[in-house]
Each structure stands twice: as structure tokens, then as C-alpha cells.
Amino acid sequence: MFLASRFTYQSRSNWRKILEEGKILVHxxxxxxxxxxxxxxxxLYLPGESFEPPVQRDFKILFQDSRYIAVEKSGDIPIHSAGRYRKNNLTDLxxxxxxxxxxxxxxxxxxETSGVVVFGKDSEAASKLSDLFSKRKVNKTYISYVWxxxxxxxKAKGFLISxxxxxxxxxxxxxxxxFFRKLETPEEDLETSETTFRKIGEGTLHGVTFSKVYCFPKTGRLHQIRATLYSLGFPLLGDKIYGRDENTFIEFIEGKNPDLLSKLGMNRQALHSSSLKFIHPFTGIKTKIRSGLPKDFPE
Incomplete structure (x- = not known):
């Protein structure tokens, strides 16, 4: 079904119900x-009254000055309005x-990624720090748990493609x-990607080995860390899309409520933004913002 494949914030069964209720008009x-x-x-889609999924609304202030605020977000809230989350997002909160x-x-x-997020208190502040991100002058560290x-x-240097x-x-x-030259991929469907990884621990979950890994992304692409780890053969614990079985994601969006703990090891993806380091655009001070390991990660 076109709607379910194009607009994944509703499951296939939900779109069918919406159609049967006469809320989708063609001409x-x-x-x-x-x-x-x-x-x-x-x-034309006539949604009528809708209810947003609940989110974990608490956050912790990690850093604040006259131009910026950095908070620690949970692994259960989007940063901005998107899909089903119109008001239940960190920016509006x-x-x-x-x-x-x-x-x-x-x-x-x-x-589902937790950790450090920085916001600007004015447009100039946001523009200056955003420029540092785009010029790769912000050092980012993530902690991940992978199977x-x-x-x-x-070191993984290459390209991200569909x-x-x-x-x-x-x-x-x-x-x-x-391996890139062996592929027939349109230029508009690829982005350069570079991430360095360092193993810092290991353990077992349900009798299966997992590793605790630092991730240092040099570029900042959509799903960069998740897609890279999956492609290297080390999917994140709890990742519905890039996990061990993508059918779990399909079951999840169709409302079948799969047992995520037994299938994926966690209820959400095991990726945490643990620190950001940059030169403050206004004070010139070296600034490092840290976030501790979440309680829902394995010990």
C-alpha cells in the first residue's frame, strides 16, 4: 500500500482503517x-482529532549560558515535530x-538516541554553532552496544547509500x-561517511556476546552510526531498523507489539551521545559537555 510505505508513522492496518473511515479523498x-x-x-488526508504517542518528558540541563543550552534527552522523545509527534517533542517541551x-x-x-543535545537561545548563536557542525569542528562521541x-x-570510511x-x-x-567503484549507484544517492570506532568492553545478553563501543563520527549523516555498524556486521542492540531482524520493525509499525527484549535485547536502540567538544563561538573557550550512561543500557 502506497500510504503505508510512504508515510511510515502509521501502520498498514491503521491506514486501511483510515481509508475505510473515508478520511482519504482522491479528487x-x-x-x-x-x-x-x-x-x-x-x-487529501482528513485526519480529524488525533492522539500523540506518550513520550518520556523529563530532561536534564547539562550546560547553559547566555547563548546556548545543552540538555540530556531520553531515548524516548524526538527533537522536533515530525510524524505522529506534533507537540510531544523536545523543542516544544x-x-x-x-x-x-x-x-x-x-x-x-x-x-531513540539519548544524550547531549545543544540548542541556541537566538538565531545568531544557532547559526554560528551549526556552522561549526557543518565544518566538522565539533568533536562528537557516542557510546553504543552492538551484537x-x-x-x-x-575506521569506516566510505559512502552511505539507500x-x-x-x-x-x-x-x-x-x-x-x-568497494564503491564496483557499485552502480547514482551520485545523488550517496553521501561520504567516516566514523572511527574503539571497543571499550564486552558482555553477554541472553547467552550472546555484545560489545561496548565508542563511536567518533567525523561526518554527520542520517543514520550514520547505525547503518555503518549494521553493514559491518555489528548491529545495535534494540535497533528496530538496523537490528538483527528488520521484520521486527515491520511488526512494530503494524501495531503487533513484538517482544523487543527477546528479539533485540533492548526496548530501544543502544546509542547514546555521550559528549560534544567545541570552541565556543562567542567566548573562544574550549567547551565540553558530557552525559552519563543511561540506566536502561546493560551493565
Whole structure:
């Protein structure tokens, strides 16, 4: 079904229900679930009243001055309004707080990635720090837990491309530089990617080995760490899209409530933004913001 594949914030069964309720119009008339979309069709969605999924709304202030605020987000809240999350997001939550006025987004983390997020208190501050991110002058450190016995050190330099073998439309895969020339990939469908990894521990979960790994992304691409680790054969614990079985994600969005702990080892992806280091754009002071390991990560 086109709607389910294009707009993944609703499951296939939910889209069918919405269609049966007459809330999808094609050329002004209610469409049936069996209708085949044609080029030039004008589609209108009438959602009516909707309810957002609950999120973990608490946050911790890690750093604050006259230009910036850094908070520690949980692994259960998006940073900005998207999909089903219109008001239940970190940006709106901060702006509702009487301690702050308008804030400006500088960088982003996935909804299930926890840790350090920095916001600007004015547009100039946001623009200057955003420029440091784009010029790769912000040192980022993540902690991840992955399935398998990870190498002591590993550098992954190459490209991120879409994954045509996956049933998930937004899934990507990492291709090392050495193998890129063997692929027939359009230039618009690739992005350079570079991440260094360092193993810092290991353990077992459900009788399976996992590794604790530092991740140092040099570039800042969508799903960079997750897609790279998956492509290297070390998927994140708890990752529904880049985990050991992508069918878990399909079951999840269809509302089948799979047992994530037994299938994936965690209820959310084991990726945490543990620190950011940069030269403060206004004071010139070396600034490091840290976030401790979340309680829901394995010991």
C-alpha cells in the first residue's frame, strides 16, 4: 500500500482503517483501500482529532549560558515535530518551560538516541554553532552496544547509500571506499561517511556476546552510526531498523507489539551521545559537555 510505505508513522492496518473511515479523498471523493494510485491523482488526508504517542518528558540541563543550552534527552522523545509527534517533542517541551523563551535547533538525534543535545537561545548563536557542525569542528562521541565481538579499533570510511534489498524505505547501508567503484549507484544517492570506532568492553545478553563501543563520527549523516555498524556486521542492540531482524520493525509499525527484549535485547536502540567538544563561538573557550550512561543500557 502506497500510504503505508510512504508515510511510515502509521501502520498498514491503521491506514486501511483510515481509508475505510473515508478520511482519504482522491479528487475530492473517499477512496477505497483497493484503489490504485495514478499519476496526477490529487490526494487529501482528513485526519480529524488525533492522539500523540506518550513520550518520556523529563530532561536534564547539562550546560547553559547566555547563548546556548545543552540538555540530556531520553531515548524516548524526538527533537522536533515530525510524524505522529506534533507537540510531544523536545523543542516544544523546552519552549513550554517558563525558564526559556524561543530556542533554535542546531543539530539532531534520532528519537531513540539519548544524550547531549545543544540548542541556541537566538538565531545568531544557532547559526554560528551549526556552522561549526557543518565544518566538522565539533568533536562528537557516542557510546553504543552492538551484537558480536567488535574489533579493538576500526575506521569506516566510505559512502552511505539507500538499501534496495530492504523492505524498509528509509533504510541505508554503508559501503567502504574500496568497494564503491564496483557499485552502480547514482551520485545523488550517496553521501561520504567516516566514523572511527574503539571497543571499550564486552558482555553477554541472553547467552550472546555484545560489545561496548565508542563511536567518533567525523561526518554527520542520517543514520550514520547505525547503518555503518549494521553493514559491518555489528548491529545495535534494540535497533528496530538496523537490528538483527528488520521484520521486527515491520511488526512494530503494524501495531503487533513484538517482544523487543527477546528479539533485540533492548526496548530501544543502544546509542547514546555521550559528549560534544567545541570552541565556543562567542567566548573562544574550549567547551565540553558530557552525559552519563543511561540506566536502561546493560551493565
Amino acid at each position: 475530492g471523493k473517499p477512496a477505497k483501500p483497493s484503489y490504485s494510485i495514478k499519476e496526477g491523482d490529487e490526494i 523546552l519552549e513550554e518551560d517558563p525558564r526559556f523563551e524561543k530556542i533554535y535547533t542546531i543539530h539532531r538525534l534520532d528519537r 558480536g565481538n567488535f574489533p579493538t579499533r576500526l 538499501d534496495p534489498s530492504s523492505l524498509i524505505r528509509k533504510k541505508r547501508r554503508f559501503v567502504p571506499e574500496d
